[in-house]
Amino acid sequence: MCGIFCLLSLSSAHFEWDKTVHEHLKRRGPNLSRDLTVRGTNPSCRCFFSAHVLHMRGILTPQPFQDNTGNVLVWNGEIFGGVPVMPEENDTAVLSQRLSSCDSPSEILSLLSAVRGPWAFVYYQKAGDYLWFGRDFLGRRSLLWKFDAAVNALTLTSVAAQSSGPDRSAWQEVPAAGVYRIDLKAVTEAGSVTFEFHPWAHGGNDLASSCSETILESVPSGCTAVTNPSGLVLTSPVCPLNTSIPKSLNEKESLSNSHPCVKDLEQMLASKEKNDEVNQLIDVLSEAVRRRVQSLPFRAQDGPPPPNDNASVAILFSGGIDSMVLAALADRHIPAHQPIDLLNVAFKLQVPKKQKEPAKKPGKHKNQPTGFKTDGADYQTSSPFDVPDRITGKAGLKELQDLNPERRWNFVEIDVTKEELQTVRQERICHLVHPLATVLDDSIGCAVWFAARGTGSTMQDGDQRAFTSSAMVILTGIGADEQLAGYSRHRVRFTMSGHEGLVQELAMELARIPSRNLGRDDRVIGDHGKEARFPYLDEDVVSYLNSLPVWEKADLSLPRGVGEKLLLRLAAKQLGLGQSAVLPKRAMQFGSRIAKMEDHREKASDKCTRLLAE
Template sequence: MCGIFCLLSLSAAPSERDRTVHEHLKRRGPDSSRDVTVQGPNLGCRCLFSAHVLHMRGRLTQQPLQDGLGNLLAWNGEVFGGLPLTTEDNDTSVVSERLSSCNDPSDVLSVLSSLRGPWAFVYYQKDGDFLWFGRDFFGRRSLLWRFDAEFDALTLTSVAAQTSEAVNSAWREVPAAGVFRIDLKAFTETGSLTFELYPWAHTEDDVLSTCSETLVPIGCTAVINQSGLFLTSPVSRLNTSLPKSTNDTETCSNSHLSVEDLQQLLEGKEKDDEVSALIDVLSEAVRQRVQFLPFREKEEDSPPTPERATVAVLFSGGIDSMILAALADRHIPAHQPIDLLNVAFKLHEPKTQKQSVKKPKKHKNKPSNSNTDRAADSKTFNPFDVPDRITGKAGLKELRDLNPDRKWNFVEVNVTQEELQRLRRERVCHLVHPLETVLDDSIGCAVWFAARGTGVIMKEEEEEEEEKSFTSTAKVILTGIGADEQLAGYSRHRVRFKTSGHEGLIQELVMELGRISSRNLGRDDRVIGDHGKEARFPYLDEDVVNYLNALPVWEKADLSLPRGVGEKLLLRLTAKRLGLGPSAVLPKRAMQFGSRIAKMEDGHEKASDKCSRLLTG
């Protein structure tokens, strides 16, 4: 992974970078930094390239990488398939070599279409003086752009900065609609920028609507390439078939299904085959993302210790993260720990005046998804016993039962309001930008603190537990994003199914994957990458998405069943097959509520409201 940057400007324009942006880029890539400027004798403009590398694959390779022909590549990505790579190969070198052999746009598109995995890139093609850039089909890596009309300068960067300057409002995310090409000679002659778009196949017919005036930098123009060329989509279209006879809107909200009921659903051979196939494809996606991770150059002399993990999971104890942890356990060497990063925001201690009047009732056998019972008793109240902490500890027990020999580091990341406010102002507001809603603030802050991995673990000493300060060393962080979007995990899916049946649900799922790049993935990549760590998304692996897209929607979710079972039904059956227990039937709980960050601020805000707290940088 890298922090990449390119400043394209006319020769008279300044080439300085914003200092804050530069610091953010360096944190994304702590292992190597390099600047290269391109300004040929026949080129009236110049490109300043800068790249900061997080070493993850093969030999450490400096970027921007320049080949013998003068082509230059700034690459922020991972190749998990599509090109032949050995464990010793560096994907930047392999991609650069393939691009170097390209003679025309169709060759470039062929190389990019073959890639499987997340990527964002900027590529200077010397033959013809073209600048290519873009993001993968899902937009799993961040790339932002801005045009400064005063200096006729375009900036492309992995991360921007929140400032008070008026030009700041022009930062936008590069749409994951395809790849773009700039004719640098034309830019030199006219001083105006036109982006040629080479769209992904299977996108909307009016693809330019994706690159509307709200997304293209002010003062620039986007046009579809005149040759009619496009990138081959890495995933198939969603199966839109409808069941022959269903009562779409009938629900069973009074039913209470258990883990044992899931076993009965598994008894049908067809469902059994679907579960087996999902385990196979998802397990392979996890394997590709957790194996063959190099240690940093400066760490090679110090071998791994039992305390030092290479992989962590953003962990709430919910089904998405539980399955990732269980599958990672299959592929990570037995002597290495796995870090489970569990974030909690400090609760306010309840008032104690009424506690002497009435003692809280205790329910020994009733599981709880809230902290109500604990909070009612000031003697046992723990301000970090938020719902995700409670389900996280329950999930930890399941994983220990699944593999008692594995060392599971359950990292309790505890955040106070003072620390939240300070680090949001200093760091997170820059990383979330240019997104700006209350939801972006909540998720961005929660993921940033979780990914930092600084907290405490419980260390067992002579049959007693002792709290110990701990910071995760993992450079790879698995996140469960993509599961809800494909398997109808959100409450809005249930609402849409109730009002419009399977047809409406299918439309909602098509929309979910179509907007995941702009709603989630760029932001999460910027936030996690700020710690010199790499976000990896197994549920968005191309083979996983292709498998799920091929299934009819009612085989993936049955929203006539109650919460905790019907949504993501196929995944719940998978959890049962993997040997997991109560976590298989936990209802979906959004991170901002499970971590209780939403309780830190104004409770009357709507998730879609513009968040003033992100404007304090």
């Protein structure tokens, strides 16, 4: 993974680095940094490249990567398939070599269509004087753009920084709707920037019309986007969503009680057809996890092995169904002598103000300790950090220890006070979340940043000791809820509009996940010099889930804890997990209790004033 940057200047104005942007980029890529300036055929047009490398595989390869013919590549991505990359090879070098052999735009688009894995890139193609850039189909890597009319310059970067004044909202995320090409000769002559847009398409169906609307909404002021005149497209790496609706709904037997239990899942697995679907999901998801936990920095055979005390892989871990399945599958593919870090974040519960003692209720003892509610049930807490995700996380740890008692599972308790949250938000997180700016972006961005930092404590030899995770790869469960109807809004939509409405909702979820979640999470996790990896958004996993009719993935006529993400819950049971398989969905901002730290009257979609840099 890398922090990549490109400034396309159409004037002779001097470029001044934004120190905050430069520092953010360096933190993303702590292993090697380099700058490079390339001039086009017209001397007044120049491209300044800067790249900061996090070494993940093969030989440490400098970026910007310039080949023998003068092409330049800055690449923030991982090739997990589609284009052969040997364990000892570096994917930046491999991709550069393949790009340099492309003789036409259609060949470049064909190569990018073949790549399996997350990516964002900028590529200067010397032949023809073109600048290409874009993000993968699912937008799993961040890329932002901004045009500065005062100096006639376009900037592309992995991460930006807030600024005050009229320029505050200039940055926008590059839509993950296709790949863009700039003809540097043409824009130099015109004195303005025009993007030629190549959209993603399913099976040859041109998506240019719908994608163009998305592009036009976010094109930087002062620039123009046009659909490429040749009608060239990229081929989508995932199959279209199955939008079939059941002709008739068979009335299902209601569960024995409203509190779901593991036996309910056991009954469903008695069906051979359901068993086959579950096993297929396990196979494809297991392979997705394998690719992500084994594509780690290559070490020569005669080199020293990594110390067994340090984990290479960590998981954002709440003890919920998504993270539990990832942990169980990672256990299959990581050698048993290596630990796995389970990163569990908690924000300090605020002590309620003392109020007048209400009239005693029957059966309520006046000395009963204060409890906190989660999912309608009271539980007692002995620590202000015993938030719901800490409770379920510890229960999940016990299940994993039962599953594989030989492995060391480092359950990292990451405790955050309000004072530390406020300080770090102003110094770092507000810039990383930018240009997103809602209350929800604040909550999730802050929670993920502290979790990914991995600084907390673990239980060792009966004592709680300070601990910082060494893992460079962080698995996150994002994508499961969006594809398997895990959110409460899915249940609402199903109640109102049935399967047809639910299908529409899921189609929208997948289409907007790049702009709502993935760019932000990549920027936040990458700030620690660590790489976010998303197994649920592996192309093969998405294709398999897209191929299934919606009622096979979720059955929202069943109660919470079973109906949503039903297929994944059955997979968890098949993997040997226990009560975690029937835990109801709990959003990170509520499970970690960060949402309780600030203004309780806010809505998730409100603009968050706390994210404004001072």
